[in-house]
Amino acid sequence: MIELKFVAKLYPNNGLKLNINELIIPKGEIVAIVGANGAGKTTLLKAMMGLGNPSYNYGHILVDGKPVEKQYEKLAFITEEGSYFPSFTPKQYAQFLADFFPKFDYRHFTKLLAYFKLDENQKIKTMSTGEKSKLEISAGFAKRAEYTIMDEPFNGKDMFTRRDFLKLMVSQMREDDSIIMTTHIIDEIENVIDRAIILHKGLIKADVTMDELREEGRSLVELMATVSKYKPADVQQFLTD
């Protein structure tokens, strides 16, 4: 279980204040963190990893009951920023990761590389954005972490890759594994996720299970439009001015 209690992060320059009173992510759940650009989704993921100097007055960030900093082997963080080792080849990168993560599964890594048609001897810096992102996903999944945290995993991927990636993601999960991801591709993930958390201006404005939403006959897109007070008339006004 990941547990955030009274976690905050303020960017004074633009006034964003991420403020989480309580957020609990149990084992075995696929959770999407959604919201408009600038809502604080990446900031929240980083905070969940204990990154970016979040503050927690009388609060904490715990993973299975221990401070997040002590539980990194249980976490995989897959970000758009990609690999920090551009001069490495995937093979060298994997050797590095294997030294740090005892559970790193090299066989699974090479299988994923082959699936994504990546060359394990090509320097990372010579790869396209999409290829780097696939490499990060392969490395992240090969860590066999219990909690996989992904920032915009669908960015830069074509429709068929997104579809296959979703299948791959679900198929490689073990019963107690959790996935937490940010995304804007709501309609494609609606049937895969268990729960959606809607962030708006740094605050959790809705936290729903997909079963609840379905029972109410609502879609996630509708709920997001309500939460973010989206008005189609605004762009119409702009276009007619």
Ligand SMILES: Nc1ncnc2c1ncn2[C@@H]1O[C@H](COP(=O)(O)OP(=O)(O)OP(=O)(O)O)[C@@H](O)[C@H]1O
């Ligand atoms: N390191 C930083 N220093 C200052 N401001 C930052 C920093 N990182 C993010 N911000 C600002 O905080 C706000 C939230 O950023 P964040 O990346 O968390 O949003 P997001 O919901 O992930 O957005 P998007 O959907 O566009 O990726 C934005 O206005 C951004 O400009």
